Amino acid sequence: MKVKKIPLRTCVVNKTQHPKKELIRIVATKENIVSVDLTGKSNGRGAYLLLTKAVIEKAKKSKALDRKLEVAIPDNIYEELLELIAKDE
Numbered sequence: 001m002k003v004k005k006i007p008l009r010t011c012v013v014n015k016t017q018h019p020k021k022e023l024i025r026i027v028a029t030k031e032n033i034v035s036v037d038l039t040g041k042s043n044g045r046g047a048y049l050l051l052t053k054a055v056i057e058k059a060k061k062s063k064a065l066d067r068k069l070e071v072a073i074p075d076n077i078y079e080e081l082l083e084l085i086a087k088d089e
Contacts, residue, residue, distance in 0.1 A: 009048040012068045013059045016050070023048040024084065026077065028069040036080050045069055049081070051088070056081045 007020045025037040029044040037046065047068040049055055056078060059065050065073045 011050045011055065012047045012064045013049060013055045013062070018050060020048075022050065024051045024081065026065055026069065026073070028071045032071045034069065034071060034073055034077055036077060036084070051081070051085060053082065053085055056085070 008017045009020050009023050010017050011023060020040065025040050025042075025046045025048055026034065027037045027042045027044040027046050028034050035042070047065055049059060049065070060073075060075075060078045063073075065077075
């Protein structure tokens with residue numbers, strides 16, 4: 001029996017690798033529209049974040065997503081991520 005390969009992605013804030021399902025993807029399109037990609041398949045440049053409050057706050061403070069996606073990230077994206085955490089708890 002073949003062992004199924006688990007895709008790994010790196011969190012842009014703490015630079016650790018995790019299975020893709022444990023991370024959340026943020027996408028910036030060519031039109032500089034930023035959104036949270038729940039499916040992981042949206043078109044555009046993507047960056048992955050570990051879905052914890054500490055990582056999201058650090059990303060906002062250090063502007064790691066802004067640098068990775070080469071676009072200014074609006075505050076409502078961070079608020080949406082924090083809401084996703086609250087919903088999971």
